Amino acid sequence: MQKRIPIKNHHQEIQLISYRTMLGLVLLFLLLATLICRLAYLQIYKHTVFSTLSTKNWLDLVPIEPTRGLIYDRNGILLAENIPVFSLDLLPYKTKDLTYTLGQLSKLASLSEDDISQFQKQLKQHRRFDEIPLKLRLSEEEVARLTENLYRFPGVVVKARLMRSYPLEKTFSHVLGYVGRINAQELNQIDQINYSASHYIGKLGVEKFYEEALHGQVGYEEVENDASGKPIRILKEIKGSPGKNIYLTLDVKLQQVVEDSLSGHRGAVVAIQPSTGQVLAMVSEPGYDPNLFVTGISQKSYDALQNSEDKPLFNRAIRGLYPPASTVKPFFALQGLDTGIINEDYTVQDQGTFKLHNHSRPFHDWVKFGHGTVNLSKAIISSCDIYFYDLATRLGIRRMDHILEQFGFGKLSGIDISDELPGVVPTPEWKQQTKGQHWFEGDTILSGIGQGYVQTTPLQLAVATATLANRGKRIQPYLLLAYQSVDKKLEFNTPVVLPELKINDSHWDSIIKAMQDVVAHPRGTASHYGKNLAYSIAAKTGTAQVSKRRIADEMDKQADLPEKLRDHHLFIAFAPVDNPQIALAVVTENSYVTLEVAKKIFDYYLGVKK
Amino acid sequence: MIMNHYWQKFKKPAYGSRYRSFFQYIHIDVLLLIFLLLLCASGLLILYSSTNQNPKAMHLQFVHFGFAFGIMFVMAQIPPTTLQRTAPWVYAIGLVMLFFVLGIGHIGKGGQRWLNLGFMRFQPAEIMKLAIPLLLAWCYQKIHLPITFKTVLLAIPIIFVPAFLTAKQPDLGTAILLVIAGSSVLFLAGLSFQFMAASLSLFAVLVPFSWYFLHDYQRQRVLTFFNTERDPLGSGYHIIQSKIAIGSGGVFGKGLLNGTQSNLHFLPEHSTDFIFAVCGEEFGFVGNIILISLYMLIVLRGLYITINAQDTFSRLLAGSITFTFFISFFINMGMVTGILPVVGVPLPLVSYGGSSMVTIMASFGILMSIQTYRKLVTT
Numbered sequence: 009m010q011k012r013i014p015i016k017n018h019h020q021e022i023q024l025i026s027y028r029t030m031l032g033l034v035l036l037f038l039l040l041a042t043l044i045c046r047l048a049y050l051q052i053y054k055h056t057v058f059s060t061l062s063t064k065n066w067l068d069l070v071p072i073e074p075t076r077g078l079i080y081d082r083n084g085i086l087l088a089e090n091i092p093v094f095s096l097d098l099l100p101y102k103t104k105d106l107t108y109t110l111g112q113l114s115k116l117a118s119l120s121e122d123d124i125s126q127f128q129k130q131l132k133q134h135r136r137f138d139e140i141p142l143k144l145r146l147s148e149e150e151v152a153r154l155t156e157n158l159y160r161f162p163g164v165v166v167k168a169r170l171m172r173s174y175p176l177e178k179t180f181s182h183v184l185g186y187v188g189r190i191n192a193q194e195l196n197q198i199d200q201i202n203y204s205a206s207h208y209i210g211k212l213g214v215e216k217f218y219e220e221a222l223h224g225q226v227g228y229e230e231v232e233n234d235a236s237g238k239p240i241r242i243l244k245e246i247k248g249s250p251g252k253n254i255y256l257t258l259d260v261k262l263q264q265v266v267e268d269s270l271s272g273h274r275g276a277v278v279a280i281q282p283s284t285g286q287v288l289a290m291v292s293e294p295g296y297d298p299n300l301f302v303t304g305i306s307q308k309s310y311d312a313l314q315n316s317e318d319k320p321l322f323n324r325a326i327r328g329l330y331p332p333a334s335t336v337k338p339f340f341a342l343q344g345l346d347t348g349i350i351n352e353d354y355t356v357q358d359q360g361t362f363k364l365h366n367h368s369r370p371f372h373d374w375v376k377f378g379h380g381t382v383n384l385s386k387a388i389i390s391s392c393d394i395y396f397y398d399l400a401t402r403l404g405i406r407r408m409d410h411i412l413e414q415f416g417f418g419k420l421s422g423i424d425i426s427d428e429l430p431g432v433v434p435t436p437e438w439k440q441q442t443k444g445q446h447w448f449e450g451d452t453i454l455s456g457i458g459q460g461y462v463q464t465t466p467l468q469l470a471v472a473t474a475t476l477a478n479r480g481k482r483i484q485p486y487l488l489l490a491y492q493s494v495d496k497k498l499e500f501n502t503p504v505v506l507p508e509l510k511i512n513d514s515h516w517d518s519i520i521k522a523m524q525d526v527v528a529h530p531r532g533t534a535s536h537y538g539k540n541l542a543y544s545i546a547a548k549t550g551t552a553q554v555s556k557r558r559i560a561d562e563m564d565k566q567a568d569l570p571e572k573l574r575d576h577h578l579f580i581a582f583a584p585v586d587n588p589q590i591a592l593a594v595v596t597e598n599s600y601v602t603l604e605v606a607k608k609i610f611d612y613y614l615g616v617k618k
Numbered sequence: 619m620i621m622n623h624y625w626q627k628f629k630k631p632a633y634g635s636r637y638r639s640f641f642q643y644i645h646i647d648v649l650l651l652i653f654l655l656l657l658c659a660s661g662l663l664i665l666y667s668s669t670n671q672n673p674k675a676m677h678l679q680f681v682h683f684g685f686a687f688g689i690m691f692v693m694a695q696i697p698p699t700t701l702q703r704t705a706p707w708v709y710a711i712g713l714v715m716l717f718f719v720l721g722i723g724h725i726g727k728g729g730q731r732w733l734n735l736g737f738m739r740f741q742p743a744e745i746m747k748l749a750i751p752l753l754l755a756w757c758y759q760k761i762h763l764p765i766t767f768k769t770v771l772l773a774i775p776i777i778f779v780p781a782f783l784t785a786k787q788p789d790l791g792t793a794i795l796l797v798i799a800g801s802s803v804l805f806l807a808g809l810s811f812q813f814m815a816a817s818l819s820l821f822a823v824l825v826p827f828s829w830y831f832l833h834d835y836q837r838q839r840v841l842t843f844f845n846t847e848r849d850p851l852g853s854g855y856h857i858i859q860s861k862i863a864i865g866s867g868g869v870f871g872k873g874l875l876n877g878t879q880s881n882l883h884f885l886p887e888h889s890t891d892f893i894f895a896v897c898g899e900e901f902g903f904v905g906n907i908i909l910i911s912l913y914m915l916i917v918l919r920g921l922y923i924t925i926n927a928q929d930t931f932s933r934l935l936a937g938s939i940t941f942t943f944f945i946s947f948f949i950n951m952g953m954v955t956g957i958l959p960v961v962g963v964p965l966p967l968v969s970y971g972g973s974s975m976v977t978i979m980a981s982f983g984i985l986m987s988i989q990t991y992r993k994l995v996t997t
Contacts, residue, residue, distance in 0.1 A: 018930075021763045025933045026925050028806045032937070033921060036944055040910070043948065046955045050865040051903040058865025062899075065862065066878045235883040 068231045068239070071205035074224030075170060077251030079184060079214060081260040082286075082489050087180055088215070090170035094146040096154060097139035100131060102163030109161050110142075116157055117143055117150040122306040130189065130304065144171060144303045172208060172302045176260065178295040179267050182323040183258065183425065183487065185213020186298035202226050211301065213323075214256065214487060217425045221491060224251035253492035257286035262613055266291045269608040275596035276324035278470035279609065282588045285474065285483030285503045287423065288613075290467070292324040326428040329463040330595055333550030334391045334533075335580045336412065336458035338476065338519050340399055341384055343411035345515040349402050352518050355383045358394035364401070364449060371397050371453055374551075388522035389532045391549065393457050400456025405447065408455055409433050414509055415472040417464050422484045422504065431468055434461035458550060469593035473580040476523075477546075477588035479516045480509035520546050524585055534579070537603050543614045547581030547606075554598065574598040579606050583614060590614070645694040645990040650919045654690075654967070654982060657912045658683055661893075661968035667875050668889045668896040668970075675889065675970060682972035686979035693983025697991045698932045701984065705756035709749040709776075715742035716783045743784040743792045744977040747799055748984070750777055751938035754803040759931040764808025773804055788833050791963035795946055802941040803934050843959035856892065859885045860954050864898035864906075871902030889970040891962060894954040909968075910951075916982075917944045923989045932988045939981040946978075 050058065079088035096117055103109050110127075113119065123143050130140045146154070146166065154166050172187045174180065187208040190198065194209055203209070205226055210216040227248025231239045266277045270293040279289040296313055305313075313321050322328070344350040358378035361370035373379065373393045379386065387395035400408060412418060418433030432438070434455065436447035454460030467485065475482050484504035491499040523546035526532040533549040554573055579602035582591040590613050594602045641648045662679065669675040719742050754773055761769055777800030785793035805814075829837065842854045863879035866872070875881070877899040880888040888896050898906050920940030927933040943966060950965040952958035964971060966978050 017762070021930050022933075024763055024808045025806050025930065025937065028808065029921055029924050029933075029937055032802070032805065032941055036917070036941070039944075039948055040914070042957065043951055043955070044907070044910070046952075046957050047864070047898070047903055047906050050861060050955060051867055051898065051906070052869060054865050055868040058862050059868065061862045062866035062879055062884075065859075065884050066882050232878075232882065240882065 065235075066233050067243075068233050070229045070231050070239075072227040072229060072248060073205035073207070074226055074248045075250040076172065076187070076208070077218075077222040077224065077492075078253045079222075080253065080255045081258050081263075082255060082288075083259065084255070085260045087174065087176060087184055087256065087258075087260070089173050089175065091173045092168060093144055093171045094151045095141045095167050095169055095171075096143045096146055096150075097165050097167050098127070098142050099139045099163040099165070104162070109164065112161065113142065113154075113164065116153050117146060119143055122308070126304050126306055129307070139165065139167070141303075174298045174302075176264075177297045177299060179260075179263055179291075180258070181295035181298045182292045182325060183213050183256075183290045184298060185215040185425070186211055186301040187215050188301050189304060208302070212427070213425050214254070218254055218488065221254065222251040225249045250494065252494075255489040255492065255498070256487050257281070257284075257288065257489045258290065258487065259288050262289045262609070263291060265289075265612045266605075266609055267293065267295070269605040270596070273596050273599045273601055274318055274324070275594065275599070275602075275605075276328055276466040277592065277594050277605065277609070278325050278467045279613070280470050280474040280485055280591045282474040282477040282483075282582060282591045285485050286489065287470075287485050287487050288590060289609075290325045290487075292322070292328070294318045294320040296320045323427070324466060324595070324597075326423065326425065326465055326467050328465055328595065329429060329431055330466070330576055330578065331460070331462055331552040332417075332458040332464045332469060333552040333576075333578055334393075334458055335469060335548050335550035335578050335593075336462065337388055337391060337396055338523055338548055339411050339415055339472065340396060340403065340408060340456060341388060341522075342511060342515055342519050343403060343407055344399050345384075345518065346411075346511050347403070347407060350384065350399060352384050355381050356387070356392075356395045356398045358382050358392055360394075362394045362397040362453070364453065371450075384518065385522045385525065388519070388548065389525045389529045391526075391533045396456040397453045400453050401449065403456075405434075405436065405452045405455060408452070409435055412462070415475055416482070417462075417468050417472065421465075421467055421471050423467060424487050428467065429465055431465055432461055432463040459553070466593045466595045469578065469580050469595070470591060473582055473593055474588075474591035475509065476520070477582035477591045479513070479520075480511055482506035482508060520585060523548055523581075527581075534603060537607055543583045543610065544585040545581055545583040545610065546585050547579060549602070550578035550580075552576040552578060571598050575600075577602040579603060581606055581610070583610050642990050644691075645986055646691070647919070647923070647986040647989045650916065650923075650982060650986060650989075653912065653915045653919060654979075657909075657916065657967050660909060660912060661965075663874070664893055664897045664900070664968060665889060665970055667877060667900055668880050668893055670881055671875070678972075679970055682975055685972065686975045689976050690979040690983035690986070693980045694986035694990065696984075696987055698929070698935075698984075698988050699991075701752065701935070701987070702756055702759065702931050705749075705752040708745070709753040712742055712745040712749040713780060713783075716746065716780055718742070720783055720786060741792075741973045743780070743787070743789060743796070744973055746780040746784065746796055747792070747942065747977050748939075748981055750780065750796055750800045751803050751935055751942075754800060754807075755931045755934035755938070758803070758807045758934060759929070763930065764810070765804065767810075767813070770804060770809060770813060773800065776800065788836070789962065790836060791949070791961040794949070794961060795942060795963065798945045799938055799942040802938040802945075805941075806934050806937040839960045843956075856886050856960060857953075857956050860892050860895040861956050863892075863895040864955060867899040867902040867905075869903045871898070871900045871905050874900055876900060891950065891960075891964055891969060892954055893969050894951050894965050897968075898954075913944075913947050920985055923985050926992070927988050928992050936985055936988050939985060943978065943981070 076090055078086060078090070081087055096113070098109070100106070110119070110124065119142065127140060127142050151166055158164055158166065174184060174186065188211045189207055190203065190209045198209065202223070202225060206223065210219040210222065215222065225248040228246040229242050230244040230246070232241050232243055234240055262279065266279070266289045270277060270291060273293060276292045277289060278287065280287055300309060345352070358373055358380060360373050360376050360378035362373070363370045371393070374391070378394060379390055379392045382392045382395045386392065409418075412433045417431060419430050420428050434451070439445055439447050439451065439461065451460055455462055471485050474485075482505070484506060486501060486503060488501045490501060493499060524544060526547050526549065527534045527537045527545050529535060534547050537545075537547070553575055576595060576597050577600050579594040580592065582588045590610070592606055592609060594606050596602050596605065662676070665679055666676060753776055757772065758765060758769070777797060781793045781796040784796055832840070842857065859879060863877065863885050866879065872878070877896055879885040879899050880896045885892055885895055897909055901908070917940055920936065920943065924933055924936040924940060927936050946963055946966050949958060949961065949963045953960045953963070964974055967975060
């Protein structure tokens with residue numbers, strides 16, 4: 009069968025297809041133009057925007073924690089260091105089932121109840137995206153076991169880190185303080201950028217005061233990330249600077265002697281080098297182990313410290329407020345001489361009581377029947393209260409306050425650790441303000457023997473003693489001997505010299521001679537300090553009553569009193585007298601060991617020097 | 619002299635009185651071959667970077683190219699008249715395989731596009747890219763052009779049955795290309811402008827209904843196209859990252875291997891559908907223009923062959939092949955730059971993968987056959 013084949017008009021068809029091809033080509037170029045416009049828009053017009061977006065995609069700045077500066081004593085003995093530890097950390101936002109993970113992890117590493125509760129505590133207050141240490145100081149075996157199994161626990165990491173450590177533990181607890189995790193309150197105060205990689209901050213003592221120098225400056229790594237946020241490589245490192253090392257004026261061995269001699273008692277000792285104002289030792293007993301606080305102290309241990317009757321967390325050296333008692337007598341005597349109200353030969357008849365006109369109750373001496381005829385020297389040597397009652401009424405509270413303030417009482421000493429208390433030098437205005445009462449002459453009289461409202465810290469006593477030893481030259485006490493920068497150069501601290509006390513030399517001589525006799529004279533209150541000493545020493549004792557005023561001869565019955573009601577004892581001294589190398593204030597609560605403590609310290613310090 | 623002697627051997631007369639060159643003898647169009655080689659070389663360079671210099675991927679892509687160029691060479695040897703005779707059979711076999719694949723897809727779970735022939739996996743939809751224009755050209759060869767309303771109606775099932783089956787797989791990208799391949803034949807065959815306008819309006823009316831036939835992920839893509847920021851980490855992620863890659867390239871690009879978007883895996887599918895973004899990131903606007911120019915050289919050569927083809931069948935076929943090639947890279951670039959919704963169309967001859975490459979090179983083989991089997995008629 010043959011189909012009917014229509015005759016095709018080839019020429020017309022060729023023209024049609026050619027025409028349509030050209031038409032298609034035009035359409036095609038229109039589409040192409042759109043595409044090229046789009047490319048130009050993206051790559052030329054919007055280039056900067058997309059370029060920024062692209063960089064933001066892959067570039068990350070990762071902060072690097074600066075290494076904290078070390079702390080040395082004056083002889084270069086390490087007081088605070090950074091030790092490398094392996095810790096088991098958890099990133100809470102990456103961990104799905106927390107309780108399951110904790111349960112599994114405790115099979116691989118020994119997790120104490122303390123670790124867990126500590127972790128739960130930190131979980132509530134940690135910074136977002138911060139890892140929380142579950143256990144610090146993993147053993148090598150634990151590290152091995154854990155790293156093998158880590159893939160099973162997303163968000164769990166074993167990290168090598170530097171941990172603050174205080175090798176001498178209790179000895180420097182109060183002075184050095186410690187570092188701890190940055191808490192919510194501190195987070196608002198710190199420089200967020202500089203602390204972006206830091207987890208620890210100085211909480212107390214030197215660690216807190218010199219935080220800025222010890223912390224250093226944060227560094228950065230520019231890290232290239234892939235789409236899953238995994239770091240691929242480090243592109244650039246912007247170096248930060250490690251914290252500066254610091255040398256303290258403290259002397260480890262002296263500090264240890266002080267600690268040993270004070271141990272078993274509550275009290276504080278501050279030793280100052282009078283010529284420089286450097287604090288040689290500062291101890292508050294009992295102390296605590298600051299290392300506990302670095303890892304995060306457990307609630308139980310903290311409660312134990314907090315609730316202890318001995319108050320180990322309390323830094324008595326700068327915050328303990330004690331009546332200076334008889335230790336203020338040399339200062340008032342000096343004021344009496346300086347103002348000319350008394351002279352060396354002025355005497356008072358001491359029959360055991362001092363009666364103030366229009367005051368019904370007499371003031372007692374600490375010896376029932378008095379010391380008889382008492383001149384200045386004898387008044388200091390035997391610590392005659394009646395003499396100083398008399399002097400107080402003659403001086404008046406203003407002049408008494410004046411000399412106390414000049415010796416640094418009643419205000420902050422300016423020492424370079426925080427939280428110092430200023431104590432109290434009472435004025436009539438002060439009494440009106442705080443007690444709402446008028447100032448009575450009886451208050452002046454009590455102030456005359458360092459009782460009543462006067463309150464000082466052991467540090468202030470030591471500073472005043474150093475000023476006495478310097479015969480009026482005053483230097484602000486300090487703990488920082490020198491900074492050590494990265495290039496190992498030492499940058500010494502310059503002491504702050506305060507305005508000098510201008511008092512006639514002969515007056516200094518009389519007072520210091522009398523203080524020497526406090527120890528040397530057979531009837532001196534510190535005569536049992538020791539005989540045939542290798543060094544000359546000037547001192548003054550003090551007894552601050554804890555229980556209500558007693559009759560003086562009940563003194564012997566101290567041992568019968570409950571411990572907490574026994575007197576506080578104070579002792580200030582410096583030695584050698586001609587060339588004072590150490591000025592000391594010792595305060596012991598409810599205990600009469602001040603002389604023994606002081607003797608051990610002087611014997612050690614001056615023995616070494618010779 | 620000796621060379622000349624061998625040269626003479628190939629210069630034997632065929633189909634006419636003129637002597638033919640060596641390349642004509644082996645039915646290779648030299649210009650088209652050069653353009654294709656240039657494009658493939660550029661593609662390999664981009665792929666080298668986008669795969670992070672993965673030697674295995676490069677090696678495989680070389681194998682793909684070798685195979686595809688082999689297919690092109692084979693296709694170039696088949697005279698257009700043979701193609702014309704076998705056109706209905708090719709279409710019929712393709713359609714059967716398409717149904718077959720769909721059947722397997724129903725048995726297995728999820729989408730099924732592949733037919734495993736043992737030694738290679740094979741995508742029947744790819745055959746249809748050639749089979750549809752072949753069959754339509756075969757049909758219209760037999761009738762008077764321009765086509766009438768009746769003859770157009772004949773084309774509708776020829777185009778839409780395989781397109782529907784392909785879209786069902788689901789492979790929307792290929793389905794669209796099938797429709798383009800068929801429509802371009804109709805366009806060349808003189809489809810009336812009224813009809814075009816009518817069908818475009820019909821399309822516009824039908825589009826909202828097509829929503830119900832789309833897969834969920836396809837709906838997401840469409841929504842994302844209209845508002846990229848809708849779901850920046852989900853369906854919008856691709857296009858946002860791709861725009862960042864292209865935009866951050868700037869005029870001259872970040873340089874080979876320096877593309878952070880692709881090398882650090884921010885850009886998904888950076889070796890397949892989104893490879894154009896890698897080109898844009900590393901070689902910038904200039905690089906993109908060069909790449910587009912290479913494509914356009916091929917297209918222009920294709921259209922030249924179309925116009926110079928000697929019969930209606932060849933012209934319709936060559937024109938359709940060329941337009942489809944243009945549309946396929948245009949759709950890809952359009953979706954990567956965010957002016958078209960994301961449909962899975964690879965960048966021809968540059969994206970990693972062998973399946974579409976084989977079809978494309980086969981179609982260029984046909985172009986070469988059309989060009990070299992011409993009877994040299996002097997007019």
